[in-house]
Amino acid sequence: MLTIDHARLRDAIAAICIAGGSEDHEARIVADNLVDANMAGHDSHGVGMIPTYITNLLNGGLKPNEHAEIVVDNGAVIVIDGRSGYGQVVGQEAMAIGIERTKRFGAACVGLRNAHHIGRIGQWGEQCAAAGFVSTHHVNVVGHKASVAPFGGSDARYITNPYCAVMPATDQNPPTVLDFATSFVAMGKIRVARNKGEPAPEGALIDTTGKPSRDPNIMYTDPIGGALNPFGAHKGYGLALLNEILPSAMTGTVGCRPETRFDPPKTINNMLSVIIDPNRLVSRKRFNEETDAAIANVKGSPAANPAKPVVVPGDPERMSWKKREAEGVPVDDETWREITESAVSVGMRADDLNDIAGI
Amino acid sequence: MPTIQADKLEAVCRLITSARGSSEKEADQVARNLVVANLKGHDSHGVGMLPRYIKSTFTGELNINSHAEIVTDHGIIVQVDGNQGYGQVIGEEAMEIGIERAKAFGLCILTIRNSYHLCRIGAWGEQCAEHGLVSMHHVNGYGHPGYVAPFRGSDARISTNPYCIVLPKTSTNPATVLDFATSAVAQGKIRVAKNKGVEAPEGALIDHTGQPTRDPMVLFQEPMGALAPVGGEAAGHKGYGLAFMNELFGGVLSGGHTCRPETHHQNDVILNGMLSIIIDPEKMTDRASFEAEIDAAIAHVTASPAADPAKPVLVPGDPERQTMAERRAEGVPVDDETWREILASGESVGIQPDTLRNLAAVN
Numbered sequence: 001m002l003t004i005d006h007a008r009l010r011d012a013i014a015a016i017c018i019a020g021g022s023e024d025h026e027a028r029i030v031a032d033n034l035v036d037a038n039m040a041g042h043d044s045h046g047v048g049m050i051p052t053y054i055t056n057l058l059n060g061g062l063k064p065n066e067h068a069e070i071v072v073d074n075g076a077v078i079v080i081d082g083r084s085g086y087g088q089v090v091g092q093e094a095m096a097i098g099i100e101r102t103k104r105f106g107a108a109c110v111g112l113r114n115a116h117h118i119g120r121i122g123q124w125g126e127q128c129a130a131a132g133f134v135s136t137h138h139v140n141v142v143g144h145k146a147s148v149a150p151f152g153g154s155d156a157r158y159i160t161n162p163y164c165a166v167m168p169a170t171d172q173n174p175p176t177v178l179d180f181a182t183s184f185v186a187m188g189k190i191r192v193a194r195n196k197g198e199p200a201p202e203g204a205l206i207d208t209t210g211k212p213s214r215d216p217n218i219m220y221t222d223p224i225g226g227a228l229n230p231f232g233a234h235k236g237y238g239l240a241l242l243n244e245i246l247p248s249a250m251t252g253t254v255g256c257r258p259e260t261r262f263d264p265p266k267t268i269n270n271m272l273s274v275i276i277d278p279n280r281l282v283s284r285k286r287f288n289e290e291t292d293a294a295i296a297n298v299k300g301s302p303a304a305n306p307a308k309p310v311v312v313p314g315d316p317e318r319m320s321w322k323k324r325e326a327e328g329v330p331v332d333d334e335t336w337r338e339i340t341e342s343a344v345s346v347g348m349r350a351d352d353l354n355d356i357a358g359i
Numbered sequence: 360m361p362t363i364q365a366d367k368l369e370a371v372c373r374l375i376t377s378a379r380g381s382s383e384k385e386a387d388q389v390a391r392n393l394v395v396a397n398l399k400g401h402d403s404h405g406v407g408m409l410p411r412y413i414k415s416t417f418t419g420e421l422n423i424n425s426h427a428e429i430v431t432d433h434g435i436i437v438q439v440d441g442n443q444g445y446g447q448v449i450g451e452e453a454m455e456i457g458i459e460r461a462k463a464f465g466l467c468i469l470t471i472r473n474s475y476h477l478c479r480i481g482a483w484g485e486q487c488a489e490h491g492l493v494s495m496h497h498v499n500g501y502g503h504p505g506y507v508a509p510f511r512g513s514d515a516r517i518s519t520n521p522y523c524i525v526l527p528k529t530s531t532n533p534a535t536v537l538d539f540a541t542s543a544v545a546q547g548k549i550r551v552a553k554n555k556g557v558e559a560p561e562g563a564l565i566d567h568t569g570q571p572t573r574d575p576m577v578l579f580q581e582p583m584g585a586l587a588p589v590g591g592e593a594a595g596h597k598g599y600g601l602a603f604m605n606e607l608f609g610g611v612l613s614g615g616h617t618c619r620p621e622t623h624h625q626n627d628v629i630l631n632g633m634l635s636i637i638i639d640p641e642k643m644t645d646r647a648s649f650e651a652e653i654d655a656a657i658a659h660v661t662a663s664p665a666a667d668p669a670k671p672v673l674v675p676g677d678p679e680r681q682t683m684a685e686r687r688a689e690g691v692p693v694d695d696e697t698w699r700e701i702l703a704s705g706e707s708v709g710i711q712p713d714t715l716r717n718l719a720a721v722n
Contacts, residue, residue, distance in 0.1 A: 076435055077465035077642040106436045107468045109636075111643050134612065136495070136636070153663030153672045165604040167611070176607060178600040185593060201593050210666020231594035238537040238675040241660060242524045245535070249526075249652035250493070252644035257659045274495075274636050276468050280436045282614045294606055294617035301512030304569020310512045313600045 002336055003328040004357050010035045012357040013047055016339070019346040020057050021064040026089050033088040037120040038329045041320030044188035045120040048335045052267060053086075053117070054342040061143075061266030062086065062116045068093035072252075076105040079251050082115025087269055091118040092127065098275045099131045106280040110273045111251035118269040122179035122317065125166030129175040134276040137164040138246045142256050142268040147219070148183045149227035151237035154210030156227035158256040160186065161243035168278065170288040173295050177314035182240035183228040190216045190228070204229060246272045361698050361721045362690040369394045371701065371719050372409055378708040379416055381423045385448050392447040396479040397691045400682030403547030404479040407697040410704035411629070412445070412476070417707070420502075420628045421445065421475045427452035430614070435464045438614060441474030446631060449474040454486045457637045461492050465642030469635040472615030476629040481538035481679070484525025487637050488534040491646070495636045496523040499609030501618040502630035506578075507542045508585035510599035513569030515585035517618050519545065520605035527640075529650035532657055536676035541602035542586040549575045549586070554696075562591040608634040 004012075010031045017027035030053075038046035056062040066085025070078055080097065082090035094112040101108035118124070121137050128135035141159035149156055160181035167176040184204045193200045199214035207213040207226045218225035230236035247270035248255040255270075262268070278287055295312055303309045324330075331339075336359075343353045363371075372390035377383060389412070397405035415421035425444025429437060437456055441449035453471050460467035471477070480496050487494040500518030507517050519540040526535040543563045552559045558573040566572040567582035571592070577584030589598030609632035610617035616632065624630075640649045657674050665671045686692075693701075698721070702712040716722070 072643055074465045074642045077638070079643050105464075106433045107466060109466045109638050109643070134608070150660045150663050150672045152665055152667070152670050153660070154666050155663050157660045157663050163601075165601075165608075167604065167607045176604070178604050180597045180600060182597075203591070203593060206666065210664070231597050232543075232589040232591075234675075235539045235589050236594070236597070238539065239522075239524075241656070241674065242526070242535070242537055244660075245526065245653055245656045246493070246524075249649050249656070250638070250640055250643045252648050254652060255656050255659075257655065274466075274468075274638075276436070276612070278612055280433050281431065281438055281468075281470060281612050286614065287611060290611040290617055291607060293619055293621070294603075294610060297617065297619040298509040298512065298516050298603060298606075301509050301514050301516050302569070303511055304513050304565070305511070308511050310509045312603060 001333060002331045002359060004331055004359065005328050006035055006039060006324060008356065008358040009038070009047060009329050009331070012353055013050060015353065015356055016050060016054065016343045016346060016348065019343065019348050020054055022086070023065055026065055026086060029092060030086050030088045033119045033123060035329065036123060039321045039324050040120065040122065040317035042120050042317070044186050047331065047339060049117060049119070051338040051342045054345060056116065056264070056266045058345060059264035061262060061264040066090065068097065068112070070097065076101055076107060077109045079111040079113065081113055084114060084116055084266060084268070087115040087118030090115045091124055095124050095127045095273070098273060099128060099133065102131075102133055102275045102277050107274070107276045110275065111247065112271045112273070113247070113251035113253040115269050115271070117267045118271065120179065121162045121164040121271070122166070122177050124271070124273065125164045125177055125179065126175060128275050129166050129168040129177070132168050132277070132279070134168060134278050135166050136274045138243045138272045139163070140244045140247045140255050140270050142254065142260050142270065143262045143266050144256070145224065146256055147187060147224070147228050148230060148240060149206055149210070150241065151230055151234045154206065154208060156224060158240065158244045160228070161240045163239055163243055167291065170291045172288070172292050174318065175314055176295070176312050177317065179313070182230055182236050182243060184231045185228070187219070187228070190219050194220065360692055360694050361719070362692050363719045363721060364690045365394050365398055365687060367719045368397070368406060368691050368693070371715050372406055374710060374715070374718065375409060375413065375701070375705050375708055378705070378710055379413055379423060381445070385424055385445060388451060389445050389447045392478055392482060394691070395482065398683045398686045399479070399679035400686075401479050401679070403545045406693065406701060408476065408478065410700040413704045413707060415475065415626065415628050418626045420624060420626060425449070427456070427471070429456065435460065435466055436468045438470045439472070441471055443473050443475050443630065446474045446477035450477050450483050451486065454483050454635070457635055458487055458490045458492060461487075461637040461639050462490070465639045467637040469637060470613035471631070471633045471635075472613035474631050474633070477631040477633060479538065480521045480523040480633075481525065481536045483635065484523045484536060484538065485534060488525045488527040491527045491639070491641070493527065493638045493640055494525050497605040497608035497634040498522070499606045499618060499632050500629060501610065501616045501622045501632070502624045502628040504623060505618050506546055506586050507588060507602060508565055508569070509603070510588055510595040511569070513565065513567060515583070517602055517606050519586070520602045520609070522601055522605055526653060529653050531654045533680065534676055535653070535657070535674055536679065538675070539589070541589055541598050541605060543589050543591070543598070544586070546578070546586065549578050553579060563587060
């Protein structure tokens with residue numbers, strides 16, 4: 001396991017993107033987004049994504065230096081095409097357009113389609129929150145092998161379809177950032193169990209007959225030998241299904257189905273975002289008072305385990321950020337090996353990459 | 360346990376509500392909304408609520424014949440005060456405003472505060488869907504003690520804060536109606552377990568120290584436990600997260616209140632705040648491709664072979680439609696205790712129990 005200073009890791013990832021053909025500005029946006037995900041503790045959306053990106057780039061599925069294009073414009077309601085560009089870039093551009101519309105109209109509904117992998121969804125909510133706005137985000141994933149079964153089903157039909165909802169900061173409290181996969185656990189947890197030779201968490205997996213399974217290996221056979229369950233049984237499944245439908249049906253594109261494989265391969269995200277200016281609804285004073293009181297109320301519940309106090313969404317990510325800023329970002333050997341391979345595949349020397357990363 | 364035909368049950372509720380002074384229209388809205396909840400199998404939001412409503416009219420915490428009042432209007436953004444009127448009336452009136460705005464602008468952000476119980480939230484999504492609109496509804500409850508503990512916590516701090524998303528029907532499929540409490544189960548299920556003397560579902564409850572328990576009594580006697588958020592030990596932070604965002608969206612953005620000791624009422628009242636997002640899909644894409652994608656996604660997920668052949672994969676709204684077909688044919692089961700409370704509630708507004716029994720065709 002390596003531990004890499006976050007600033008150097010940003011430089012290393014940006015260098016790979018530049019070698020892949022991205023302009024400096026784009027490379028910086030991609031690197032920051034991925035390293036920020038690691039900083040927040042969401043390693044599944046961190047620098048470990050780079051190998052997939054570079055593979056898709058070299059195969060022509062991911063297009064460098066593309067930009068978000070507005071394809072339907074009804075003022076507060078817009079559809080934006082990501083043109084298979086880096087999701088980090090087109091996502092940021094789409095949110096910037098949504099924020100501008102929210103300033104004009106008080107709220108906006110932004111459909112983003114055909115973006116390459118847009119990374120950790122919380123970052124889009126945080127971008128809106130930095131402008132002082134509330135937002136919700138429904139996301140699906142297309143072009144990837146399905147991994148999650150519907151409740152009561154026996155095979156994978158779609159992917160981990162995340163949901164995100166964010167309340168901006170008050171004068172006292174940072175933003176409340178809810179951002180989760182609608183599967184029982186993230187695929188990353190299954191990978192960890194498999195690598196350690198441990199059983200998967202109870203309730204997380206089913207086999208091909210729909211029976212519960214604790215064997216993480218079933219997710220790595222071809223064809224896939226099982227599926228992730230939704231979190232919260234029929235409730236989590238319902239949210240996953242709506243996340244599957246909304247971002248595609250509302251933007252004139254298609255969701256995750258066997259017939260929607262891409263050639264060349266690419267990982268596409270579609271996202272339906274709603275952005276709201278809270279100042280049009282409540283005074284800053286009331287917003288602060290009521291939000292702070294609600295946070296204090298739940299945090300006032302005595303912890304079942306004193307070592308694990310009640311937190312609000314966004315707190316765990318902030319704690320991880322603080323720790324990794326001080327101590328560096330842990331990158332496992334296998335991930336770094338894959339990243340190095342990617343760098344080499346776009347013409348970098350492994351030693352140069354290690355020099356930039358300070359390894 | 361009496362089984363009562365829907366139209367007769369509606370007549371019973373209408374009579375009690377109007378005897379208390381509600382206009383004919385209001386009595387009709389309340390009665391219809393409650394009976395539809397029973398028909399759909401959501402008995403926790405059905406006619407069993409009426410006695411509580413009538414009681415709150417006497418304590419001055421439910422104002423009969425009140426209407427939704429627009430307090431802030433920015434076109435796309437509308438804020439409504441419910442003046443503690445019947446949620447059945449306030450909800451329907453507010454949705455009418457939201458539907459009109461969403462049709463005009465493509466999007467409406469509608470909030471409601473100070474409404475008495477908005478009851479089954481799916482009703483509001485369904486109202487939007489009848490006009491071809493997509494909607495999401497974030498709800499908080501206040502005015503009563505909390506029922507649900509935050510994840511990792513050990514006591515009840517917030518209400519069951521439902522979340523609802525509804526897609527309109529297509530030419531092939533009926534409306535997709537997702538409507539759930541963010542607690543692991545509804546409170547009603549714990550009451551049922553207690554009355555039957557059986558264990559509560561696994562993962563539904565914690566005791567006063569925050570440890571999982573299956574004893575339903577923890578909700579009914581000291582030391583009090585709480586409902587757990589949906590998701591269990593592995594994913595309870597997700598359910599809690601949804602519950603808490605609903606608390607903020609419904610309680611703060613509406614200009615209403617969040618659930619805390621300072622906002623409790625002396626009597627056990629159910630007030631709701633709600634943030635509704637209403638979107639016209641035709642402002643984003645054409646109706647045909649919108650419907651085609653919904654149909655294709657539904658066909659794809661329901662084709663997953665059922666783990667148990669007796670329980671095929673469903674889409675949200677299906678279980679309610681199945682129950683509704685059964686109960687329209689066979690009548691609505693109303694448990695003895697609920698029926699007793701309804702009769703007593705009738706007496707409190709001057710209606711003889713026999714009048715209601717005759718109306719309901721119950722011996």
